[in-house]
Amino acid sequence: MNTFMQKYYQLKVQKTEYVTPTIKTFTFASESEKLPHFGAGSHISLKLPMGKRQYSLINDPLQDESEYTIAVKNVGTEGGGSSFLHHHVKPGETIEVASPENYFQIRTEARRHLFLAAGIGITPFLSMMAFLSHTGQSFDLYYAGSSASECAFYSTIKKRYPDQAHFYFMEREQKEKELQNVLRNQCIGTHIYICGPSAFMDHYITYCKGLGYPDENIHSERFRPSSTIQNPKAFQVTEEQSAKTLYVNSNQSLLEALIDEGITVPYACRMGVCGTCEVEVCNGSVLHNETFLTEEEKKEKMLACVSRGEGAITIKV
Amino acid sequence: MSNRTFPFPFTKDQYAYSNNSSILDPPWTLTVTEDYEKEITLKRKLLQQNHSRCFRSLPISIESQWEVMRLVFTQLSEAYPSHFSFTQKGKEFQFQNHLLNEEETFIFRDCTSIELEPMDLAGRHVQEDLILMGDRSDGLFLEAGQLCFPSNWSLAFVLGMEFKSIHYPVPGITDNGFIEKVGRFISRIRPNTAWERKNWSITISEKLDTPLETYADWGRMRQEVTEENAGELVHLRVEVQRLFRMPINHDILFSIHTYLLSLEELIKNEQWLMLFYRNIKTLDDDIADYKGISQYKKEMLGFVEKTMAEKEKMNR
Known part of the structure; x- marks a missing residue:
């Protein structure tokens, strides 16, 4: 039995594209049915030979285009999901994909949305920014990376959100100083969304709590292997x-x-x-x-x- | 209504609160019954006469209302393709209600393309009352509703209230953290998933619209029940309640389909008669008070016991 009544789709890879030397996007669509709607911050699970892997959807939730796009960074681990996707999944192939889930939803009640991204942690914010631009809500993106050329979607973001996107490519200490300064100067009612490497998230979650942001205004997402018991024992x-x-x-x-x-x-x-x-x-x-x-x-x-x-x-x- | 399609609520001999929800596949939140035209006519009349009593919304709900409207029209056309169709041409959506010979056209998320708020419009094509619960970081809040057939509650009163506060008047609901658990269950419903539960009460006469605001009109009928007229007057009221997680805005659509069955009809089914009797007989006094049954419980049980005795005599 499928524990949570999750629906699976056989999706065809429509196209793949390198957005940086190590980050590739994959677009999936169904040949037989319309794909379910999803919200900003949603992710899908892909069934890969090495197990299920979760990736944030980077599509615009209000575009209604019936396709799912993800961006995957090849972390280079032998036998890992990202390396498999980069090297073995080509357009025309079919992959089993679970219907979207969302544990990183936009909080409509926020007076302002502040996104803090590092590296490939940018992905959930792409759907969030697209959504908020349609609904006219106030948001800002603070995006840390090593350089513009290795920063995924750098030019798209810069073009689409010229006033809201802020990039940080400087030395780590300087980055931290500037980002902390941003976090110190927000209005009451701001919700903070953090996504990136674990150490990055831990650091800024702790920092925000220290500044007195209420717990329910701080949101983050880390993908963990699902907690399903693999080999049940008596x-x-x-x-x-x-x-x-x-x-x-x-x-x-x-x-x-x-x-x-x-x-x-x-x-x-x-x-x-x-x-x-x-x-x-x-x-x-x-x-x-x-x-x-x-x-x-x-x-x-x-x-x-x-x-x-x-x-x-x-x-x- | 006839007892052929009536969603009889009792499965055990004694009534107790429980999260008796089951998941629905497909996750449809609406049902069209043989009373469709009659109930839609009544609903629209109530909306016209008492709009501010029957429809309320907060500004924060507008995006979700659009999502509700598109969902309602999509599900109607999928579940009842011969009665409804829903198509899109470019930016414009067209919904056709073949049962009423009506058509609605709109541009998604364009408030100038329709004359009513989206959920107020969509609700006029379904028998269900529609409630929108906003999923906020500090709870589930009632942010919009089209409520024509409430069982003794007031939309104006609960608008903007949090889930637990809304249920505060229900006796014993906070025992063992019950209502918190139900709230938590709802907050974890996954996108595009629907759950169903049944709730029940008793209404005197076949009256769907029993809002708190008109209690003076319908509440006094509770004093008119006698053992002789109970079969005709007393109706078991069942609400089939469905909870659906809307994928885009992550809010909850709560739909309530109300069914009424007179005791006269109910007693034709011996299994139902038995279960109804045992549940009412053992009902806690505070729940009986809350459901408004205490005033005529004796007369109603008198009628049921007499019927059971007659049936037993005939079966001998």
Whole structure:
């Protein structure tokens, strides 16, 4: 079963193009159906031989062109997704692509949007700036790179957003000084969006928090391997109320095992989204595999439908 | 309505709040029933007579309203291609409602191309009430709504309110963090995905429009229920509620399709009769009060018990 009812499309590579010596764009379209709309900041997942890889869409969300474009930097890792895309994916080929997701959406309520990009971290901001230009909202881009020639979409951005785009190609210390100065001088109600290498994001998120930006005004996105449990293992569960001990087989969920044993657990979605089948964890370690519980709640709760114990655990329904 | 298509809400013997949502595939948020023309006529009459009661919006909602309108027309034409068509020529969109023999044309996101706000226009072609919940960094806020058939609530009152505050009057809703959980569930609905849940109440007479603003007119009918007239007067009211994450603006469209079934019709289905009886019989007093049932619970149960006794006699 596909855990989140995500739809997959067989998409054809329409064209590829180098935008810098190491960054290449790929445009995908479907030959049989219209592709779903997406919002600014969305990404798609590509099924590649080495696993699923996520890339931000750089299209204009309001253009309605029924194609998806991504920009990929070849990070050069042998056997990596980016190297595979650069060397082996050519126009005319078909790739399996999941429908767009969005964990980096534009916050409509912002008085002003401030984008902080480093390197290939520019990609989500391309759809955001396109969208905000249509809706007439106030934004600025602060884009750090090593040089103009290695800065993806440098001339396009400069031309399209002459007043809003600011580039930083100087020495690191100088860059930091200037960017920090920008962050210190913003109006109340500004939302900050940060994307780039981990160290860059960590630095500026900490800096913004230090300046007193509310947590809900600071947004960032990092792509991580999805948390899906790859090879589910069997485990043992003791349920305290009924004092029953049972085994959950590798091909079975905790929820299914509890129900089979006659232990009543309310449930609904069975995909880790609704939170109905939450149970208390009294003992043991748990592999969480859902998107519902907060980090705090994960310390003492789990969702029986998708999360699993390791070895032996004790729960209370 | 007939009980053939009625979305009966009870599956268990006792009623309890739960996030009884299920995912929809395809993710359609609208349903056209045999009452389409009758309900559209009523809806438009209410909008004409009481516009500020039935439609409200905040300026922040306009982009999402456009998205709602395009979505409503797209889904109608996909789900009911013989009743509706939706086409695009260049910049201009054309929606045709073959059931009413009407046509709407507009340019997407151009407010001068239509005379009403987008959701106010789109809502006039569907039986559902449409509510737009803006997904903001500090919660889900009701930012626009076309609400003609509310079950004792007021759009004017809740406009701009946050999800949890809107539900505050529901008894016990904050127990065990229930409403926070539902809010969190909604905030995690993925783009282009729709979920459905059913909610129920009871309405006296076959009246869809029971807003808080006209309570004085319809609320007093609760005192008129007797064991003799309950079959005809008392209606089980079911709201099929759908939540859809709009992909472009990332807001939530909440559609409410209200169905009414008289007890007279309901009792024809013995399974429904049994479940209805057990749920009402065991209903907590505070929920019965909230749903307005307490005033006539005795009379209504009297009618149901009498019917059950008669059926049992006949089955013997």
